[in-house]
Amino acid sequence: LERAAIRVEDKGPIVALHWRGAVEEKEAERLVEGVATIARKQGLVVHLGRKVLELRPAVPLDKGIAIEALLGESPARMALYAGDDRTDLDGFATLVRLRDQGRLDHIVRVGVRSPEGPAELAGATDVLVADPGEVVELLEAMAG
Structure with a gap:
Protein backbone atom coordinates (compact mmCIF):
# COMPACT_ATOMS: atom_id res chain seq x y z
CA LEU A 1 0.00 0.00 0.00
CA GLU A 2 2.80 2.39 0.89
CA ARG A 3 4.47 1.97 -2.50
CA ALA A 4 1.18 2.90 -4.18
CA ALA A 5 0.93 6.05 -1.99
CA ILE A 6 -2.18 4.75 -0.22
CA ARG A 7 -2.46 6.52 3.11
CA VAL A 8 -3.74 4.50 6.06
CA GLU A 9 -5.72 6.47 8.65
CA ASP A 10 -6.50 5.01 12.08
CA LYS A 11 -9.94 6.31 13.09
CA GLY A 12 -10.35 4.24 16.23
CA PRO A 13 -12.64 1.34 15.35
CA ILE A 14 -12.40 2.24 11.66
CA VAL A 15 -9.40 2.10 9.34
CA ALA A 16 -9.55 4.29 6.24
CA LEU A 17 -7.45 3.80 3.13
CA HIS A 18 -7.07 7.01 1.10
CA TRP A 19 -5.73 7.02 -2.45
CA ARG A 20 -6.41 10.63 -3.44
CA GLY A 21 -3.20 12.02 -4.89
CA ALA A 22 -1.62 8.66 -5.64
CA VAL A 23 0.56 8.88 -8.75
CA GLU A 24 -1.27 5.90 -10.27
CA GLU A 25 -4.79 6.31 -8.89
CA LYS A 26 -6.23 3.43 -10.94
CA GLU A 27 -3.54 1.05 -9.64
CA ALA A 28 -4.07 2.28 -6.08
CA GLU A 29 -7.83 1.76 -6.45
CA ARG A 30 -7.22 -1.79 -7.72
CA LEU A 31 -5.08 -2.54 -4.66
CA VAL A 32 -7.69 -1.09 -2.32
CA GLU A 33 -10.39 -3.21 -4.00
CA GLY A 34 -8.24 -6.26 -3.22
CA VAL A 35 -8.03 -5.19 0.41
CA ALA A 36 -11.83 -4.76 0.43
CA THR A 37 -12.34 -8.30 -0.84
CA ILE A 38 -10.11 -9.73 1.89
CA ALA A 39 -11.75 -7.53 4.55
CA ARG A 40 -15.24 -8.73 3.59
CA LYS A 41 -14.09 -12.35 3.82
CA GLN A 42 -12.84 -11.59 7.34
CA GLY A 43 -16.24 -10.23 8.36
CA LEU A 44 -15.48 -6.51 8.19
CA VAL A 45 -17.92 -4.02 6.73
CA VAL A 46 -16.57 -2.08 3.77
CA HIS A 47 -17.73 1.47 2.96
CA LEU A 48 -16.54 3.22 -0.18
CA GLY A 49 -16.34 7.01 -0.18
CA ARG A 50 -14.60 9.58 -2.35
CA LYS A 51 -11.22 7.97 -2.99
CA VAL A 52 -11.40 6.41 0.46
CA LEU A 53 -12.27 2.93 1.62
CA GLU A 54 -13.35 2.48 5.23
CA LEU A 55 -13.01 -0.86 6.97
CA ARG A 56 -15.38 -1.16 9.92
CA PRO A 57 -16.25 -3.79 12.46
CA ALA A 58 -19.56 -5.58 11.83
CA VAL A 59 -21.41 -3.53 14.45
CA PRO A 60 -23.77 -0.60 13.96
CA LEU A 61 -21.41 2.33 13.41
CA ASP A 62 -21.93 5.33 11.17
Whole structure:
Protein backbone atom coordinates (compact mmCIF):
# COMPACT_ATOMS: atom_id res chain seq x y z
CA LEU A 1 0.00 0.00 0.00
CA GLU A 2 2.80 2.39 0.89
CA ARG A 3 4.47 1.97 -2.50
CA ALA A 4 1.18 2.90 -4.18
CA ALA A 5 0.93 6.05 -1.99
CA ILE A 6 -2.18 4.75 -0.22
CA ARG A 7 -2.46 6.52 3.11
CA VAL A 8 -3.74 4.50 6.06
CA GLU A 9 -5.72 6.47 8.65
CA ASP A 10 -6.50 5.01 12.08
CA LYS A 11 -9.94 6.31 13.09
CA GLY A 12 -10.35 4.24 16.23
CA PRO A 13 -12.64 1.34 15.35
CA ILE A 14 -12.40 2.24 11.66
CA VAL A 15 -9.40 2.10 9.34
CA ALA A 16 -9.55 4.29 6.24
CA LEU A 17 -7.45 3.80 3.13
CA HIS A 18 -7.07 7.01 1.10
CA TRP A 19 -5.73 7.02 -2.45
CA ARG A 20 -6.41 10.63 -3.44
CA GLY A 21 -3.20 12.02 -4.89
CA ALA A 22 -1.62 8.66 -5.64
CA VAL A 23 0.56 8.88 -8.75
CA GLU A 24 -1.27 5.90 -10.27
CA GLU A 25 -4.79 6.31 -8.89
CA LYS A 26 -6.23 3.43 -10.94
CA GLU A 27 -3.54 1.05 -9.64
CA ALA A 28 -4.07 2.28 -6.08
CA GLU A 29 -7.83 1.76 -6.45
CA ARG A 30 -7.22 -1.79 -7.72
CA LEU A 31 -5.08 -2.54 -4.66
CA VAL A 32 -7.69 -1.09 -2.32
CA GLU A 33 -10.39 -3.21 -4.00
CA GLY A 34 -8.24 -6.26 -3.22
CA VAL A 35 -8.03 -5.19 0.41
CA ALA A 36 -11.83 -4.76 0.43
CA THR A 37 -12.34 -8.30 -0.84
CA ILE A 38 -10.11 -9.73 1.89
CA ALA A 39 -11.75 -7.53 4.55
CA ARG A 40 -15.24 -8.73 3.59
CA LYS A 41 -14.09 -12.35 3.82
CA GLN A 42 -12.84 -11.59 7.34
CA GLY A 43 -16.24 -10.23 8.36
CA LEU A 44 -15.48 -6.51 8.19
CA VAL A 45 -17.92 -4.02 6.73
CA VAL A 46 -16.57 -2.08 3.77
CA HIS A 47 -17.73 1.47 2.96
CA LEU A 48 -16.54 3.22 -0.18
CA GLY A 49 -16.34 7.01 -0.18
CA ARG A 50 -14.60 9.58 -2.35
CA LYS A 51 -11.22 7.97 -2.99
CA VAL A 52 -11.40 6.41 0.46
CA LEU A 53 -12.27 2.93 1.62
CA GLU A 54 -13.35 2.48 5.23
CA LEU A 55 -13.01 -0.86 6.97
CA ARG A 56 -15.38 -1.16 9.92
CA PRO A 57 -16.25 -3.79 12.46
CA ALA A 58 -19.56 -5.58 11.83
CA VAL A 59 -21.41 -3.53 14.45
CA PRO A 60 -23.77 -0.60 13.96
CA LEU A 61 -21.41 2.33 13.41
CA ASP A 62 -21.93 5.33 11.17
CA LYS A 63 -21.95 9.11 11.33
CA GLY A 64 -25.62 9.12 12.31
CA ILE A 65 -24.89 6.96 15.35
CA ALA A 66 -21.99 9.28 16.20
CA ILE A 67 -24.26 12.35 15.99
CA GLU A 68 -26.82 10.72 18.25
CA ALA A 69 -24.10 9.79 20.76
CA LEU A 70 -22.68 13.34 20.71
CA LEU A 71 -26.08 14.84 21.35
CA GLY A 72 -26.86 12.22 23.99
CA GLU A 73 -28.91 13.83 26.72
CA SER A 74 -27.73 17.29 25.67
CA PRO A 75 -30.22 20.12 26.10
CA ALA A 76 -29.41 21.23 22.53
CA ARG A 77 -32.54 21.83 20.46
CA MET A 78 -30.75 22.77 17.22
CA ALA A 79 -28.07 21.07 15.16
CA LEU A 80 -26.11 21.79 11.99
CA TYR A 81 -24.22 19.09 10.13
CA ALA A 82 -22.11 19.55 7.00
CA GLY A 83 -20.78 16.81 4.76
CA ASP A 84 -19.69 15.97 1.24
CA ASP A 85 -19.57 12.21 1.04
CA ARG A 86 -21.77 9.12 0.92
CA THR A 87 -20.81 8.40 4.54
CA ASP A 88 -22.46 11.72 5.53
CA LEU A 89 -25.90 10.63 4.32
CA ASP A 90 -26.44 8.70 7.58
CA GLY A 91 -25.74 11.89 9.52
CA PHE A 92 -28.26 13.90 7.52
CA ALA A 93 -30.91 11.18 7.93
CA THR A 94 -30.31 11.02 11.69
CA LEU A 95 -30.91 14.75 12.06
CA VAL A 96 -34.25 14.40 10.28
CA ARG A 97 -35.22 11.48 12.52
CA LEU A 98 -34.24 13.37 15.69
CA ARG A 99 -36.29 16.38 14.55
CA ASP A 100 -39.27 14.18 13.68
CA GLN A 101 -39.04 12.53 17.12
CA GLY A 102 -39.12 15.97 18.75
CA ARG A 103 -35.58 15.73 20.13
CA LEU A 104 -34.46 18.66 17.95
CA ASP A 105 -36.50 21.71 17.00
CA HIS A 106 -34.33 22.94 14.14
CA ILE A 107 -31.79 21.25 11.89
CA VAL A 108 -29.59 22.54 9.10
CA ARG A 109 -28.10 19.99 6.70
CA VAL A 110 -25.30 21.49 4.60
CA GLY A 111 -24.00 19.61 1.60
CA VAL A 112 -20.60 20.50 0.16
CA ARG A 113 -20.52 20.04 -3.61
CA SER A 114 -17.84 17.87 -5.13
CA PRO A 115 -17.47 16.20 -8.52
CA GLU A 116 -16.97 12.94 -6.62
CA GLY A 117 -19.86 13.47 -4.19
CA PRO A 118 -22.94 11.25 -4.23
CA ALA A 119 -25.94 12.29 -6.33
CA GLU A 120 -28.16 11.82 -3.25
CA LEU A 121 -26.44 14.72 -1.48
CA ALA A 122 -28.69 17.37 -3.06
CA GLY A 123 -31.87 15.64 -1.89
CA ALA A 124 -30.54 14.95 1.61
CA THR A 125 -29.54 18.53 2.44
CA ASP A 126 -31.18 21.89 3.04
CA VAL A 127 -28.45 23.90 1.34
CA LEU A 128 -25.55 23.10 -0.98
CA VAL A 129 -22.32 25.09 -0.89
CA ALA A 130 -19.41 25.07 -3.31
CA ASP A 131 -16.59 24.26 -0.90
CA PRO A 132 -15.62 24.05 2.79
CA GLY A 133 -14.86 27.78 2.81
CA GLU A 134 -18.52 28.47 2.11
CA VAL A 135 -19.45 26.33 5.13
CA VAL A 136 -17.36 28.70 7.25
CA GLU A 137 -19.03 31.72 5.61
CA LEU A 138 -22.46 30.22 6.33
CA LEU A 139 -21.57 29.65 9.99
CA GLU A 140 -20.24 33.20 10.31
CA ALA A 141 -23.42 34.61 8.73
CA MET A 142 -25.58 32.55 11.09
CA ALA A 143 -23.55 33.74 14.09
CA GLY A 144 -24.32 37.26 12.99
